Amino acid sequence: NAGVMQNPRHLVRRRGQEARLRCSPMKGHSHVYWYRQLPEEGLKFMVYLQKENIIDESGMPKERFSAEFPKEGPSILRIQQVVRGDSAAYFCASSAAWQGNTEAFFGQGTRLTVV
Amino acid sequence: AQTVTQSQPEMSVQEAETVTLSCTYDTSENNYYLFWYKQPPSRQMILVIRQEAYKQQNATENRFSVNFQKAAKSFSLKISDSQLGDTAMYFCAFMKHGGSQGNLIFGKGTKLSVKP
Numbered sequence: 001n002a003g004v005m006q007n008p009r010h011l012v013r014r015r016g017q018e019a020r021l022r023c024s025p026m027k028g029h030s031h032v033y034w035y036r037q038l039p040e041e042g043l044k045f046m047v048y049l050q051k052e053n054i055i056d057e058s059g060m061p062k063e064r065f066s067a068e069f070p071k072e073g074p075s076i077l078r079i080q081q082v083v084r085g086d087s088a089a090y091f092c093a094s095s096a097a098w099q100g101n102t103e104a105f106f107g108q109g110t111r112l113t114v115v
Numbered sequence: 116a117q118t119v120t121q122s123q124p125e126m127s128v129q130e131a132e133t134v135t136l137s138c139t140y141d142t143s144e145n146n147y148y149l150f151w152y153k154q155p156p157s158r159q160m161i162l163v164i165r166q167e168a169y170k171q172q173n174a175t176e177n178r179f180s181v182n183f184q185k186a187a188k189s190f191s192l193k194i195s196d197s198q199l200g201d202t203a204m205y206f207c208a209f210m211k212h213g214g215s216q217g218n219l220i221f222g223k224g225t226k227l228s229v230k231p
Contacts, residue, residue, distance in 0.1 A: 042224050043219070091160060103162055104219075105162075109158045109159075111158075
């Protein structure tokens with residue numbers, strides 16, 4: 001049973017390009033969470049999705065960032081027109097139910113570098 | 116708004132010794148969850164231990180235990196018989212109970228080094 005899979009592990013983008021980060025949850029998990037970790041900081045919540053629905057996007061920047069979790073396929077975090085400040089590690093977690101009642105498992109993250 | 120504070124940016128301990136990592140939080144909620152996560156150099160976030168605020172008994176997982184003081188809003192992690200593999204960043208995290216809130220609020224972390 002594979003864990004949460006994130007790809008790519010490392011992504012380099014030039015300023016102004018788009019970044020697409022993928023997250024395949026653990027088998028049987030329908031809840032996905034995205035977090036961002038800036039250097040020397042803890043993880044900061046971005047968005048919580050269930051299949052085809054955004055449940056809580058209170059941590060998402062208002063512009064350039066979007067997330068989806070389609071019926072089929074991985075969850076995608078999309079950052080348009082990246083800037084240097086978007087450089088960070090982006091983590092995805094998944095759980096079988098709302099993560100207060102059950103453990104959420106994290107992927108190994110995608111390290112985004114904007115040059 | 117909830118906040119989580121880890122006041123020890125770095126700590127070190129000798130192998131086989133015991134170390135305690137501090138965490139305090141601020142909330143007006145009465146029911147919530149608290150977590151400790153470990154992040155080794157591989158960057159994988161690994162759940163170490165979880166505590167439900169309505170439970171009086173401190174959670175324990177093998178060599179890891181917590182001291183949960185609800186009135187003081189304190190949630191420290193004790194690691195007994197430290198091992199070299201315990202070297203990692205440790206993050207304390209808070210989550211509200213109920214509703215559609217799925218988000219964990221993390222502290223800034225404590226870097227723990229276990230020395231041989």
